[in-house]
Amino acid sequence: MASGTLQIDFLGSGSAGNATLLRCADQQILIDAGFDAATLSERLEQVGSSPAEITDLLITHLHDDHVIGAAALAANEQLRIYGLAPAIKRASVRGNGWRRHYLSAGQVVDLGACRLWPFAVPHDSRGGALGFRIETPCGERLGFATDIGAITAEVIKALSGCTILAIEANHDRERLWAGPYPQFLKHRIASQRGHLSNADAARLLRRVLSPALRAVYAIHLSETNNCPKLVRDALSKVLPTTIGLQIVEQHRVQRYPPAAQQLPLFAACTSRAASGA
């Protein structure tokens, strides 16, 4: 990877586990660690990384499919961990030397050379849940929103003007209600503190579309109540054909940008851009 570009490896996404690796200059930022320790280590290895190389761990919320594998990073003494206090507590392993950064929704912080804007997302997670907007020195703006029950003004503001979006498209409403889940669980998923349907994700995209947007990744698909074709049908109705749409799978690693698109489309940072000009 050329220095100064942003590379993203989606290590898998869905209710069986979530983790996404961002590489920018000398930082390796992991968003969520929701696979068991062995699986997380194996997926990092698949993309040429390892638990020891992660510089920053961002936790969206404390559900197991987002934190269960944090123990894989226990021996990494350089790690900085970011999240809401209950999520950090849940992810932390006794005796590790991690530097803890407690986030508040709406409060922008430095994330090494990047800027991190955490924003609140409505979800039934004890202590709350966050989405992230990450701005890199070379001008990429990644909006990341998963496990999000409703589209709020705060969510729209944080995702507007991004160059890359990773947005939950959890279920197809008809499939959910006709599907095998118990009634209480269907209500939970469809609630304002549950998960976004494909139709909701399309509605959100329509609200945050901008000329800057180049790529959209649909994440956290339900393997029971959704399928890639339904997501693609729903989201491609609102996306111009110039914007790449990828459906992130549960069991496969997917990279941004795809190899054919790397340079010169995604030019390396100049010193001017890196200085924030």
Ligand SMILES: [Zn+2]
């Ligand atoms: Zn989840």
Ligand SMILES: [Zn+2]
């Ligand atoms: Zn959750």
